[in-house]
Amino acid sequence: AQSVTQPDIHITVSEGASLELRCNYSYGATPYLFWYVQSPGQGLQLLLKYFSGDTLVQGIKGFEAEFKRSQSSFNLRKPSVHWSDAAEYFCAVVNFGNEKLTFGTGTRLTIIP
């Protein structure tokens, strides 16, 4: 069965610093990969997705993620975080033809001044 691992439960970053959130997946074929964010009082919002093609994908809010097949990873990055980026981030996977998202346990991001 496919699975998603987000090894960091909680990360604290200074405003303006760079950010990398880790995500590893377990799946036989190339999956479709997603990053979602849940800000306080809001629903889950899609940040970006990877289906095929260029392994570096750009998303909203200045985020990007890189698919590395050899490492089964899809890490999320941002060069300079803003206080408004404080939220919980979820990595997810779905295989083609399967309508169900499999999520990781999430990483909570705290931003300090």
Next chain:
Amino acid sequence: EAGVTQFPSHSVIEKGQTVTLRCDPISGHDNLYWYRRVMGKEIKFLLHFVKESKQDESGMPNNRFLAERTGGTYSTLKVQPAELEDSGVYFCASSLRAGPGTGELFFGEGSRLTVL
């Protein structure tokens, strides 16, 4: 345009009671999904409606959970009787086309259920 709305935002009930959660999808979205996040765990799929029909209910934990989508519009998720392990956040999502592999899912804020 209104997003996916869920009601109530938070419900506190005692073990053995009944709770009904409601989800209003984005207008025109035929596909509606329920997911659940138990405290500290991952968000897990519960079921998928296409219009009023259950396309996939493989994630429903047991027969204490009943989901309906009358008329293919809003959906309800009833838990009867509620148990302690049912506590968590229940997310609803909708999409125009079927599946996150083909169409973007739009999620609601979630309904937090606390069973005492």
